[in-house]
Amino acid sequence: MDTLPDNYQDTNKAQPKISKIINQLAFLAIAFGIIIRLSQYINNRSLWGDEAYIALNIVNRSYLELLQPLDYDQAAPPGFLWVEKLTVQIFGNNEYSLRLFPLIAGIVSLFALYKLGKWSLSALAIPIALILFACLKYPLYYATEVKQYSSDLTIGLLLCLLLIPLRDRILKKRKVFLLGFLGIVAMWFSHTAVFVLGGVELASLITSSASKRKAIVINRLPAYLIWLIGFALYYFLIISKSLKNESLQTSWSPEYPQSIFDILWLLDSFGRFFHKPLGFGGITDGIAIFTFVIGCITLYKNNRTKLLILISPILATLTAAYLHKYPFRTRLILFLTPYFILIIAEGAAFLLSRLNLAKFNQQQRRNYVGIFGIIITSFLILPPVFQAGVFLFQPETKYELRPVIAYIKEHQQPNDVLFGDGGGTSAQLEYYAEKFGYSKSQYVVGYNDFLKKEAISDQVWLDYQRQFSQLQNQPRVWFLFSGIGLKDKRKEIVEPRLDRLGQKIDYIGKPGAFAYLYQLK
Structure with missing residues (x-):
């Protein structure tokens, strides 16, 4: 040099x-x-x-x-x-x-x-x-x-x-x-x-x-x-x-x-x-x-x-x-x-x-x-x-679950329950639920691996259903999701699996987070 x-x-x-x-x-x-x-x-x-x-x-x-x-x-x-x-x-x-x-x-x-x-x-x-x-x-x-x-x-x-x-x-x-x-x-x-x-x-x-x-x-x-x-x-x-x-x-x-x-x-x-x-x-x-x-x-x-x-x-x-x-x-x-x-x-x-x-x-x-x-x-x-x-x-966002929960709070009925998927969503749900006035009886932190692309076996699906059994007396449930790559998974994975549980009523989506309201079978 x-x-x-x-x-x-x-x-x-x-x-x-x-x-x-x-x-x-x-x-x-x-x-x-x-x-x-x-x-x-x-x-x-x-x-x-x-x-x-x-x-x-x-x-x-x-x-x-x-x-x-x-x-x-x-x-x-x-x-x-x-x-x-x-x-x-x-x-x-x-x-x-x-x-x-x-x-x-x-x-x-x-x-x-x-x-x-x-x-x-x-x-x-x-x-x-x-x-x-x-x-x-x-x-x-x-x-x-x-x-x-x-x-x-x-x-x-x-x-x-x-x-x-x-x-x-x-x-x-x-x-x-x-x-x-x-x-x-x-x-x-x-x-x-x-x-x-x-x-x-x-x-x-x-x-x-x-x-x-x-x-x-x-x-x-x-x-x-x-x-x-x-x-x-x-x-x-x-x-x-x-x-x-x-x-x-x-x-x-x-x-x-x-x-x-x-x-x-x-x-x-x-x-x-x-x-x-x-x-x-x-x-x-x-x-x-x-x-x-x-x-x-x-x-x-x-x-x-x-x-x-x-x-x-x-x-x-x-x-x-x-x-x-x-x-x-x-x-x-x-x-x-x-x-x-x-x-x-x-x-x-x-x-x-x-x-x-x-x-x-x-x-x-x-x-x-x-x-x-x-x-x-x-x-x-x-x-x-x-x-x-x-x-x-356009400030950077990540997993915008707060406005999703705000939407649910505005549109929910008295007996509606929140059900969050495992991982990061559970932490967000636990933090924001209290801030929005939800008691612990009004939300459930649930399943893991629900968003995996791999086909779910009958045994795994039974495990999910056992977790969902917590909601059996709650006909209307808001399912919350947040995380990486959710946009691609929503139509491909989430909706078909939730459709097995009931009928879709409502949907709210924000960057990196979304929620479905389902009438359970």
């Missing part, structure tokens, strides 16, 4: 006019990121299965009970659960309250990424990173989901901003103990804080001067001991209980490598990361990987310390995955997306920095690389910007 262009090293010392434009682009990206997150929040989509499960734990448990293993195969850090519980108590049990903390975390993360980018990136890379972070699907979506992934991401960034300025400093005792205390607080609010905390601090020690390293370790030893003791307590009191959950372990097991020599798993996991949780799709997936590699090479040549610190949380998480202690999968590693985005942005900025229109004849080859950089950057930025723009006017 060619040596870095002369103008690249001085990117942060750009002419005032160019620097002003770049800063304006950065703040425009932050503003757009806030607007699109607020738009998603205000749209107030229905809670889907996992959100409803965690909401039921938050609403129905006390603060002390939230320290125990959660119901419905859920796991979340106690700090996150306590904030959610407090928010619900203050603002009421509703979607806005439950999503407020993730929203605040999502907005704070935009500013935190900007600060981290100011330290780690060239000036041109900062607006690119912010545009990507503001618009990419999954960092955007999880900023308004009732799960801990948005706060995991934000806490990781805040830890970076805390630790990086302290790299080569000898701290006073008060600050050492404060550092230890903040580390424990971060762990109790985020399962993934330990990867950022340990990774960044270890990278800082490795890259510090040899003459000073020993003094830094001795100086911060109390903080390290506090972290170690705090993590040990947290692990045995909270995490170890979640690890005993067989359902969680079964769902996580495919995301672990087979051995420490499982390179194919590493390459596959690395490639899949750019699709989810980063959110690149189609050809942009490969372009993002290419630009990430360019960014790594650029940072390696320009400042190896910054590269090591940026990738240290990634390396720490991969180490935990190889030890089968933390799954390297989709939303569970959303907190790593900022570090990938920063490196991708640096790769794009390097390619763009090769462009010099004023000296096209003398530097023709360099300009070709710069033009290539414009094309690459456009492919990276334009699709997520377009998608985010669509979300601004």
